Amino acid sequence: MERRVFVIQAGKAFPVVAGVLYLIGCSSSTSPSGTADILSTSTVVNSHTHTANVPASNQLHPADTTYTSSTDSAHTHMVTLTANQLSTLASGGSVTVTSTFNTVTGTHTHEFTFQGKK
Numbered sequence: 748m749e750r751r752v753f754v755i756q757a758g759k760a761f762p763v764v765a766g767v768l769y770l771i772g773c774s775s776s777t778s779p780s781g782t783a784d785i786l787s788t789s790t791v792v793n794s795h796t797h798t799a800n801v802p803a804s805n806q807l808h809p810a811d812t813t814y815t816s817s818t819d820s821a822h823t824h825m826v827t828l829t830a831n832q833l834s835t836l837a838s839g840g841s842v843t844v845t846s847t848f849n850t851v852t853g854t855h856t857h858e859f860t861f862q863g864k865k
Contacts, residue, residue, distance in 0.1 A: 782806050782837050783864045789846065789857035795819045797846070799826045799859050801836060806863070809833035816859075822851035826859050839865030 782803045789797045797816035805812055809830040816824040824846035832842045843860040 785836060785861045785864065787859040787861045789816065789824075789859050792855045792857050793820065797824055797857055797859075799824075799846075799861075801828065801833070801861055806833050806837035809837065816846060816857075820851075822849040824849055824857055828861070832861075836861055836863035839863040 784803050785801045785806075787799050787801075789799070797819050799814045799816045801812075801814065805828075810833075811827065811829050812833065813825050813827040816826060826844055826846050828836075828842065828844060832844070835842055841860060841862045843858055846857045846859060848854065848856055
């Protein structure tokens with residue numbers, strides 16, 4: 748092969764090689780997480796329920812966290828999960844917690860059961 752032909756062919760291949768190396772450098776050596784957001788509907792109390800959502804990111808980086816439930820009957824509840832409970836969810840386990848008293852009258856609580864998704 749002539750030197751000139753070799754240089755031209757090598758020049759054509761350079762963008763492909765650079766692209767492949769870029770993609771290899773961007774890939775992750777870990778497998779994708781099976782963790783997903785978890786939505787829980789509370790027990791029925793005084794003829795209503797609430798929902799609360801635990802994002803996947805909180806399960807992957809657990810720290811004690813308090814969530815605000817959805818609004819129903821003109822009030823919300825606070826639901827607190829510990830770092831250990833979030834880790835349990837991340838591994839596919841189940842956790843049941845009791846909410847705070849409601850923010851309007853303070854007269855009732857709800858139970859929320861969260862089921863991890865693995």
